[in-house]
Amino acid sequence: MQTFGEGLTPWARETISTTTASIGFTASYLSHSTYCYLPMRAAEITAEKGAIRFTTSGATPTVGDVGDLILENATHTILGIDACRKFRCINESASSGAILNCRYFY
Numbered sequence: 001m002q003t004f005g006e007g008l009t010p011w012a013r014e015t016i017s018t019t020t021a022s023i024g025f026t027a028s029y030l031s032h033s034t035y036c037y038l039p040m041r042a043a044e045i046t047a048e049k050g051a052i053r054f055t056t057s058g059a060t061p062t063v064g065d066v067g068d069l070i071l072e073n074a075t076h077t078i079l080g081i082d083a084c085r086k087f088r089c090i091n092e093s094a095s096s097g098a099i100l101n102c103r104y105f106y
Contacts, residue, residue, distance in 0.1 A: 010044075010105050014029060015089060022060045025043065037063055042077060043078040044075060044078075044083050050096030053068065053070050058086040064093060
């Protein structure tokens with residue numbers, strides 16, 4: 001299995017269809033039951049079919065305003081248990097239909 005960073009292993013992945021309401025990672029992946037309930041320690045996210053905005057502070061990102069921008073086809077890494085738990089994302093524009101491909105590391 002491929003490792004990422006300091007001994008992190010990619011054990012899960014999901015596709016998130018972002019919307020005009022903010023959304024986080026699926027709760028069951030934050031502490032993965034298949035892997036002895038290890039907490040997610042990092043996530044690699046790629047925006048497809050549109051740009052997204054995201055936060056890792058627990059703040060709610062908003063369309064075209066609040067949050068860091070990831071352009072279409074760009075990849076970003078979220079590091080840390082707390083940042084992964086507080087991650088939220090939303091489409092950059094109300095009609096973009098962005099998709100977020102995520103790989104989770106434990």
